[in-house]
Amino acid sequence: MSIIEKAMRGRSPQQPREELTPASSSNPPAPHALGSVIERAAVITKPEPLPVNPPKRTQRSVVLDFERLRAMGMLVPDARRSQIKEEYRHIKRPLLMNAAGKGATLAEHANLIMVTSSRPGEGKTFTACNLALSIAAERDRTVLLVDADVIKPSIAKTFGFEAGQGLVDLLIDEQLELADVLVDTNVPSLTVLPAGSTHHLSTELLASENMAKLAAEMSSRYSDRIIIFDSPPLLVTTEASVLATLAGQIAMVVEASRTHQSQVQEALALLDPNQIVGFVLNKAQRILGADYYGYGYGYQYGFNRDERDSDV
């Protein structure tokens, strides 16, 4: 049985999301009307007979605090219109087109998107989380957000939950299955794979046959699934360029007024020249032309604190 199939077994339809243990019982339930309709539908579905040896796996589930995310300037999956939602619509469109094989360039594993940048702190994790939340809001799409920054993991911290085991543990422990380390969220189509334990051979693990198999399976098993890798910076680590070989598309975050063009060029030189690369211009004070860097396709994420805080 494939890793993904085992994971989907752990995610049995007999086990409605409401029965999964939340990370913190003090968190109020998130106001997501569609989610609760789906949950109730799952409850009234006639249960199938239990298998003789029911899977022992219990998948973790956490409740994301949407008000906290909103206060951090992040995209919140509610019905309200906001500047950031609009910006991420522009960012995700070419990525989804490529994933669906309708972009200008065809790529293998195009539904596997790696978010990276040249230097630390340019907004990779911020972008990966927002992109995941934005795509999860799409009809007929599910998102697996992978914290592939195994040296400095931060998806769990950004989303506000205890990371626990994750990708690294999955790669070093043959007893573990994907379902053991996946974290379901109260955004119905969003699942997180945390980075897991720190390991001194992280580059080797990411370059391993196991990792290549895992990535290929994640990508090929379900065509509607988008996998987003939050990654380390290309110019500081070797892990990022190793990961890039597994991804079908690269979303390169560029920090407005800070990242030098030469750094972007240096980072691009570490990638396969045939790879699909798009740019996210982060923390921009104003929207610039789409061909700002004149490389690959251009898209951008404009950031303006006043606009960010006001829903339109």
Ligand SMILES: Nc1ncnc2c1ncn2[C@@H]1O[C@H](COP(=O)(O)OP(=O)(O)OP(=O)(O)O)[C@@H](O)[C@H]1O
């Ligand atoms: N557009 C933005 N609006 C508001 N805050 C932002 C934005 N982009 C990044 N930040 C904030 O800047 C800080 C650094 O961002 P982030 O952690 O995403 O960078 P990173 O590139 O992942 O860093 P690292 O290389 O250390 O992993 C975080 O506190 C994040 O919340």
Ligand SMILES: [Mg+2]
């Ligand atoms: Mg980061």
